[in-house]
Amino acid sequence: MSYLRVFLTTAFRLLSAFWRLCVRHLCTFQFLANALCSKLHTPRFLLSSLQASRHPGILAFFCFALVCSLPTTSMALSPDEIVVVANRNAAKSVSLAKYYIKKRKIPEKNLVLLWTTDKESCSRQAYDKKIVPPIRRHIEEEHRPHTIRCLVTVYGVPLKIGGTQPSESETAALNQLSEKKAELKLRLESGESIEETEKKLLRGQIEQINNDIRKLKFNQNTGASLDSELSLVLKTDNDIGGWTPNPYFVGFQKQKTGIEKKDVLMVSRLDGPSPEIVRRIIDDSLSAEKNGLSGTAYIDARWPDAGNKSVSGYALYDKSLHEAAGIIEESGTMPVTLEKTSELFAPGQCKTAALYCGWYRLARYVDAFEWQPGAVGYHIASSECSTLRNKNSQVWCKRMLEEGVAATIGPVGEPYVQSFPLPAIFFKYLTEGSLSLAECYILSVPYLSWKQVLVGDPLYRPFKRKQGP
Numbered sequence: 001m002s003y004l005r006v007f008l009t010t011a012f013r014l015l016s017a018f019w020r021l022c023v024r025h026l027c028t029f030q031f032l033a034n035a036l037c038s039k040l041h042t043p044r045f046l047l048s049s050l051q052a053s054r055h056p057g058i059l060a061f062f063c064f065a066l067v068c069s070l071p072t073t074s075m076a077l078s079p080d081e082i083v084v085v086a087n088r089n090a091a092k093s094v095s096l097a098k099y100y101i102k103k104r105k106i107p108e109k110n111l112v113l114l115w116t117t118d119k120e121s122c123s124r125q126a127y128d129k130k131i132v133p134p135i136r137r138h139i140e141e142e143h144r145p146h147t148i149r150c151l152v153t154v155y156g157v158p159l160k161i162g163g164t165q166p167s168e169s170e171t172a173a174l175n176q177l178s179e180k181k182a183e184l185k186l187r188l189e190s191g192e193s194i195e196e197t198e199k200k201l202l203r204g205q206i207e208q209i210n211n212d213i214r215k216l217k218f219n220q221n222t223g224a225s226l227d228s229e230l231s232l233v234l235k236t237d238n239d240i241g242g243w244t245p246n247p248y249f250v251g252f253q254k255q256k257t258g259i260e261k262k263d264v265l266m267v268s269r270l271d272g273p274s275p276e277i278v279r280r281i282i283d284d285s286l287s288a289e290k291n292g293l294s295g296t297a298y299i300d301a302r303w304p305d306a307g308n309k310s311v312s313g314y315a316l317y318d319k320s321l322h323e324a325a326g327i328i329e330e331s332g333t334m335p336v337t338l339e340k341t342s343e344l345f346a347p348g349q350c351k352t353a354a355l356y357c358g359w360y361r362l363a364r365y366v367d368a369f370e371w372q373p374g375a376v377g378y379h380i381a382s383s384e385c386s387t388l389r390n391k392n393s394q395v396w397c398k399r400m401l402e403e404g405v406a407a408t409i410g411p412v413g414e415p416y417v418q419s420f421p422l423p424a425i426f427f428k429y430l431t432e433g434s435l436s437l438a439e440c441y442i443l444s445v446p447y448l449s450w451k452q453v454l455v456g457d458p459l460y461r462p463f464k465r466k467q468g469p
Contacts, residue, residue: 297427
């Protein structure tokens with residue numbers, strides 16, 4: 001009986017630990033089930049059921065069964081699931097694409113050659129007519145459904161899409177609201193004797209007008225990251241509606257997003273200030289995977305940890321920075337230095353920098369970092385990826401690439417803080433080592449068809465060695 005009791009107690013503990021693991025990684029299991037089903041061409045009814053499942057044990061068991069049926073396949077994104085996009089009209093674009101294809105052993109047929117502007121920005125019309133059709137046609141004609149999961153845009157493919165001009169009615173509405181606001185402010189500040197109740201009413205009307213103006217300006221903010229738009233290139237009825245909730249984002253798993261996961265492609269960019277830097281990104285990523293990424297993680301928050309307080313907006317992202325620092329430290333991958341005041345890391349302060357996330361200094365990079373080969377980092381601020389080629393620009397993405405990082409993230413315009421990848425989610429999956437850079441990004445970025453850009457090798461797994469050979 002004593003042996004039976006020991007056996008049952010041990011079995012119960014193992015099952016309890018397994019259940020906690022399943023609950024903790026529910027979203028990862030959903031993501032992997034979807035990816036593995038696509039790889040095995042699982043029937044659509046079963047795939048749909050799994051995508052809708054909220055039962056962690058079922059998802060974990062199914063993922064385990066699929067992995068067992070694919071003995072030589074990694075859980076992460078694989079080379080044959082990638083289509084590389086280059087521009088024949090841009091010097092070095094095609095040769096860099098072929099270099100990457102060779103290094104990562106991507107099938108040679110998985111190359112799309114565009115003929116479009118070699119400038120960093122293209123018009124919406126050029127995007128619709130010269131970029132979307134060849135990519136969509138290649139995927140539909142050369143590959144079976146759902147076998148392509150990721151696009152890689154290469155140096156020379158435009159970085160961003162120009163916005164559409166506001167209509168006459170939108171301009172008129174904005175002018176009308178501005179005039180009304182001016183009248184109310186003049187009344188409030190006129191010095192006339194006004195009852196307090198009327199003052200309160202006037203302030204409320206002004207605030208409502210400010211909200212209406214913000215909504216109008218937001219709707220007119222139609223410029224986008226080309227890569228973020230390409231994430232929905234398979235969705236033929238996609239409207240230019242501004243940001244679209246990402247169905248893969250961990251935070252949206254319990255709500256309807258308007259688009260399905262099958263409509264979404266991961267998109268990453270091999271780009272930088274020069275072709276030499278792009279080649280270095282590819283080489284450094286491969287080297288770090290082989291030898292392991294080592295150094296120090298630097299996290300730059302602005303305030304003390306909010307603890308268990310319910311927060312939103314800027315405070316939510318600051319809290320996420322604190323959480324990211326804790327996650328990296330607990331992972332045991334490297335030591336962490338956390339700055340939690342309004343000060344930024346000072347020039348020369350960050351020796352052997354391997355990971356970085358922080359804020360806030362707009363378009364003025366601080367040369368604080370001694371970047372390690374394969375380093376990954378991003379700065380939370382507006383327009384930090386508005387250019388990668390302007391020689392005089394000090395935006396963080398461009399300067400970080402010049403100084404040695406292998407992967408970074410940033411917006412091409414005003415993104416609003418809630419569109420950035422949440423640091424705690426991104427670095428959690430990155431340091432676990434089982435998912436690729438592109439997968440870590442798609443799980444952590446809340447919105448698509450918007451402003452954000454991921455620069456780096458989508459297959460890059462800096463902590464791959466943690467998962468074994």
